[in-house]
Amino acid sequence: MLHLASKSPRRRALLARLGVAFGTIDVDIREARAPGEPAEDYVRRMAREKAGAGLLAVAGVPGALVLGADTEVVLDDEVFGKPADAADAAGMLRRLSGRTHEVLTAVSLVSAGREAQRLSRSRVTFAALDDGQVAAYVAGGEPMGRAGGYAIQGGAERFVTRLDGSFSGVMGLPLHDTMLLLHEFGLRTGFRPGGTD
Numbered sequence: 001m002l003h004l005a006s007k008s009p010r011r012r013a014l015l016a017r018l019g020v021a022f023g024t025i026d027v028d029i030r031e032a033r034a035p036g037e038p039a040e041d042y043v044r045r046m047a048r049e050k051a052g053a054g055l056l057a058v059a060g061v062p063g064a065l066v067l068g069a070d071t072e073v074v075l076d077d078e079v080f081g082k083p084a085d086a087a088d089a090a091g092m093l094r095r096l097s098g099r100t101h102e103v104l105t106a107v108s109l110v111s112a113g114r115e116a117q118r119l120s121r122s123r124v125t126f127a128a129l130d131d132g133q134v135a136a137y138v139a140g141g142e143p144m145g146r147a148g149g150y151a152i153q154g155g156a157e158r159f160v161t162r163l164d165g166s167f168s169g170v171m172g173l174p175l176h177d178t179m180l181l182l183h184e185f186g187l188r189t190g191f192r193p194g195g196t197d
């Protein structure tokens with residue numbers, strides 16, 4: 001049985017599109033980058049820890065497989081996680097304005113005896129945003145709970161002038177990489193159409 005170790009409604013909706021049956025487990029991992037830890041190592045570690053914590057939660061269930069993922073926005077080697085508050089979100093968006101940043105999403109799949117991981121790396125370019133646009137976007141509430149303070153699948157799509165990578169990866173679960181991981185573990189996938197939140 002496959003379990004998704006995530007509280008993210010985006011990840012649930014995206015995984016469902018692969019046509020696999022799964023349960024969900026809430027995990028709470030302390031998300032903090034170690035001093036000097038490269039951004040890629042950090043996102044990989046977070047995904048592994050989420051999947052590992054999920055596996056502990058279903059310990060004893062024979063054949064349990066647990067998927068965990070982590071998404072971070074990276075600009076100039078600085079990692080932007082989920083904003084702490086509206087001012088933090090506005091600060092992130094002002095920094096992203098008119099620049100190209102990276103979105104890293106690591107996906108880990110673990111079972112009692114095995115572990116595999118894939119990393120999705122996308123480059124996203126934002127148009128220059130003025131203070132009014134930033135303030136209005138933050139006031140709408142969308143930045144909260146989202147790495148970098150934006151949702152490409154929502155109002156921020158109109159700020160994106162270029163995307164080089166995986167749209168679903170930026171949203172939080174790269175479908176191609178996830179499909180390949182599931183196949184590695186012998187799970188069959190399909191396709192279920194449907195929008196995402």
Ligand SMILES: Cc1cn([C@H]2C[C@H](O)[C@@H](COP(=O)(O)OP(=O)(O)OP(=O)(O)O)O2)c(=O)[nH]c1=O
Nearest residue numbers: 006007008070071146147150151152170171172
């Ligand atoms: C960049 C970007 C991120 N996001 C979201 C995806 C993730 O939910 C979130 C990044 O935070 P994460 O810490 O990766 O995930 P989470 O805390 O929401 O969920 P969990 O750890 O329980 O799996 O940002 C978007 O929805 N749209 C975007 O464009």
